[in-house]
Amino acid sequence: xxxxxxxxxxxxxxxxxxxxxxxxxxxxxxxxxxxxxxxxxxxxxxxxxxxxxxxxxxxxxxxxxxxxxxxxxxxxxxxxxxxxxxxxxxxxxxxxxxxxxxxxxxxxxxxxxxxxxxxxxxxxxxxxxxxxxxxxxxxxxxxxxxxxxxxxxxxxxxxxxxxxxxxxxxxxxxxxxxxxxxxxxxxxxxxxxxxxxxxxxxxxxxxxxxxxxxxxxxxx
Amino acid sequence: xxxxxxxxxxxxxxxxxxxxxxxxxxxxxxxxxxxxxxxxxxxxxxxxxxxxxxxxxxxxxxxxxxxxxxxxxxxxxxxxxxxxxxxxxxxxxxxxxxxxxxxxxxxxxxxxxxxxxxxxxxxxxxxxxxxxxxxxxxxxxxxxxxxxxxxxxxxxxxxxxxxxxxxxxxxxxxxxxxxxxxxxxxxxxxxxxxxxxxxxxxxxxxxxxxxxxxxxxxxxxxxxxxxxxxxxxxxxxxxxxxxxxxxxxxxxxxxxxxxxxxxxxxxxxxxxxxxxxxxxxxxxxxxxxxxxxxxxxxx
Numbered sequence: 001x002x003x004x005x006x007x008x009x010x011x012x013x014x015x016x017x018x019x020x021x022x023x024x025x026x027x028x029x030x031x032x033x034x035x036x037x038x039x040x041x042x043x044x045x046x047x048x049x050x051x052x053x054x055x056x057x058x059x060x061x062x063x064x065x066x067x068x069x070x071x072x073x074x075x076x077x078x079x080x081x082x083x084x085x086x087x088x089x090x091x092x093x094x095x096x097x098x099x100x101x102x103x104x105x106x107x108x109x110x111x112x113x114x115x116x117x118x119x120x121x122x123x124x125x126x127x128x129x130x131x132x133x134x135x136x137x138x139x140x141x142x143x144x145x146x147x148x149x150x151x152x153x154x155x156x157x158x159x160x161x162x163x164x165x166x167x168x169x170x171x172x173x174x175x176x177x178x179x180x181x182x183x184x185x186x187x188x189x190x191x192x193x194x195x196x197x198x199x200x201x202x203x204x205x206x207x208x209x210x211x212x213x214x215x216x217x218x219x220x
Numbered sequence: 221x222x223x224x225x226x227x228x229x230x231x232x233x234x235x236x237x238x239x240x241x242x243x244x245x246x247x248x249x250x251x252x253x254x255x256x257x258x259x260x261x262x263x264x265x266x267x268x269x270x271x272x273x274x275x276x277x278x279x280x281x282x283x284x285x286x287x288x289x290x291x292x293x294x295x296x297x298x299x300x301x302x303x304x305x306x307x308x309x310x311x312x313x314x315x316x317x318x319x320x321x322x323x324x325x326x327x328x329x330x331x332x333x334x335x336x337x338x339x340x341x342x343x344x345x346x347x348x349x350x351x352x353x354x355x356x357x358x359x360x361x362x363x364x365x366x367x368x369x370x371x372x373x374x375x376x377x378x379x380x381x382x383x384x385x386x387x388x389x390x391x392x393x394x395x396x397x398x399x400x401x402x403x404x405x406x407x408x409x410x411x412x413x414x415x416x417x418x419x420x421x422x423x424x425x426x427x428x429x430x431x432x433x434x435x436x437x438x439x440x441x442x443x444x445x446x447x448x449x450x451x452x453x454x455x456x457x458x459x460x461x462x463x464x465x466x467x468x469x470x471x472x473x474x475x476x477x478x479x480x481x482x483x484x485x486x487x488x489x490x491x492x493x494x495x496x497x498x499x500x501x502x503x504x505x506x507x508x509x510x511x512x513x514x515x516x517x518x519x
Contacts, residue, residue: 029471038465040406043399043472146385146409146465147378148458149439179460182467184487190464192456192494 004054016062023055034183036174037143039115101133108137117141132162136171143175151175223264224418224493225411227485236480238296240268242282246298247271249285250308253300255344259308262315262341266415269485270391271307273404277476306394309348310355314387316345317359324367325432358390370433377420377435378458381413388412399473406469410462414490417459421447422497452498463490 005012008022028034030048035041104127111120120141127134139154152175158168184190229237247268251259280301284294298304319341322334349356366383374380388411392404420435427434428445436442440451447455467486475482496502 035468038468040402040469040472043402044468047472142378143461145382146413146462147376147382148461149454150376150378152454152458175461176457179457179464182464183471185483188487190467190487190491191460192463192491192498193453194491 002050002054004057007050007054008058019055019058023051026051029183031183036178037140039144042115101131102127105133105137112137112140112144117144132158132165132168135161136165136168139171139175148175222415222419222422223266224415224497225266225269225485226489226493227265227269227481228488228492231488232480232484236484239477240481242296242298243271243275243280243304244268245287245295246280246282246300246304247308247311248287249297250300250304251312251344254305254308255312255347258340259312259344261337262311267307267311267314269411270311270408271304272478272481273407273475274303274307274391274394275478276301276303277474277478279477306352309352310391310394312341312344312348313352313356313359316341316348317363321363321367352394354393355390359387362387362390373433373438374435375438377417377439378413380435380438381416384416385409385412388415403469403473407466410465410469414459414462414466414494417455417462418494418497421455422502447498456494456498459494466490 005014008019008026010019010022014022027048030044030051032041032044032048035044038044104123108120108123108127111117111123120137124134124138124141135154136158139151139158142148142151142154152172155168155172155175158165159172162168180189180191180194182190227240229240232240244263244265248260248263251263280298282296283299284296286292286294300308316338319334319338323331323338325331326334362383366380369380369383386409389405389409392401392408395401395404417435424434424436424442424447425445426432428437428442436447436455437445440447440455442448442451463486470482470486493502496505
């Protein structure tokens with residue numbers, strides 16, 4: 001394995017607090033929340049594993065006292081969750097294995113998850129009933145292809161057809177606010193028309209918390 | 221391409237500005253030695269960005285030389301290597317087919333400019349295309365697709381942008397490492413999408429007056445070629461998701477010495493340019509005045 005200090009980008013003389021800060025910054029960068037429906041999520045997951053292992057090793061080497069227990073907590077919290085779905089990884093996985101109303105749409109979900117967008121698209125094209133779920137999955141394929149405008153339109157249709165579905169609503173919310181809330185170095189704001197003031201950044205943070213994504217609150 | 225991918229040099233350390241100036245000059249030198257003096261006219265920031273993405277992560281070898289734009293003082297430039305050659309060839313091929321596209325899009329008189337320029341570039345193009353036949357084919361295929369979509373007034377801006385995005389993504393196929401290729405493909409796809417849509421926003425007024433195809437006009441219901449607040453919000457949301465995709469891909473490869481320049485461009489530069497284009501100040505404000513001079517002034 002690489003030198004854990006190099007992985008975290010700190011010197012071996014860095015204080016515990018500096019190591020933790022560097023770790024949290026990297027964890028925020030490669031967190032599943034930052035790689036929703038991202039075709040490169042598998043690479044982010046590898047990075048995450050590397051960072052978690054490095055942090056764990058350093059805290060272990062520096063004594064198994066109070067730091068050791070917190071290392072365990074972080075790596076546990078950040079593992080997994082790059083798969084298909086939104087919000088808390090546990091619930092998303094559960095949803096996706098139960099939600100499909102037909103076996104074909106279930107196969108579409110599996111194809112998207114496996115990164116086989118052409119297959120997902122072919123299955124959707126052959127499926128005649130353009131239900132809310134069909135629109136939602138069509139949106140998910142578009143998003144992964146980088147067809148952001150189409151993705152939003154399909155998500156909107158899905159939400160209109162089934163306004164009470166949490167999965168569709170989360171997808172639309174992410175479409176509308178996800179980019180603005182994504183990782184930015186030095187805690188800057190992300191967006192063409194984003195406002196740069198601190199107050200605004202805090203408001204955005206509060207907004208994300210309200211939407212059931214506790215991650216930002218956790219790390220700030 | 222169009223010169224929208226501009227690093228926010230004024231906010232960067234001198235070392236980074238020098239590095240940018242050196243690769244900018246280096247690409248110009250590479251163009252000259254590989255494709256002839258006339259190919260230097262295509263040099264712009266977007267192609268420099270491409271050269272950075274394709275370049276090695278370690279410190280490059282530099283030389284010093286006088287050139288037509290700096291005839292008295294010698295300037296440091298990055299010497300040609302495989303990555304610079306690739307960037308130069310791909311730049312020439314892209315620029316050439318865009319000029320040919322300009323010939324096809326305009327009538328005889330207005331098309332003269334494009335015809336003249338593309339003829340100037342023809343020799344360079346033939347050399348570059350002979351070295352990179354796959355990229356040449358990819359560019360032709362995608363621009364052909366785009367021309368068809370324009371003719372049928374395609375209402376999906378994603379579909380129109382996809383052609384240009386795919387075309388630029390093909391430039392990643394020269395990278396040898398598989399992970400780097402995946403990262404570059406994703407970055408370049410979304411960069412292409414962003415550049416195409418930026419250009420559409422930039423040309424919106426002109427296209428509305430002339431009645432020419434514009435993906436934004438075809439997609440949104442616009443009055444007099446002006447983006448309403450609601451449309452602007454919807455449009456910037458999709459742009460920001462593309463920049464998000466560029467940023468998340470960028471973080472998955474160690475670009476070494478280029479990291480600071482790339483990070484600043486991805487997280488700051490693109491937003492600044494996007495805002496200026498949408499506000500209509502891109503050609504008159506900071507970028508308009510300084511665009512050709514930034515490198516000279518900050519170096």
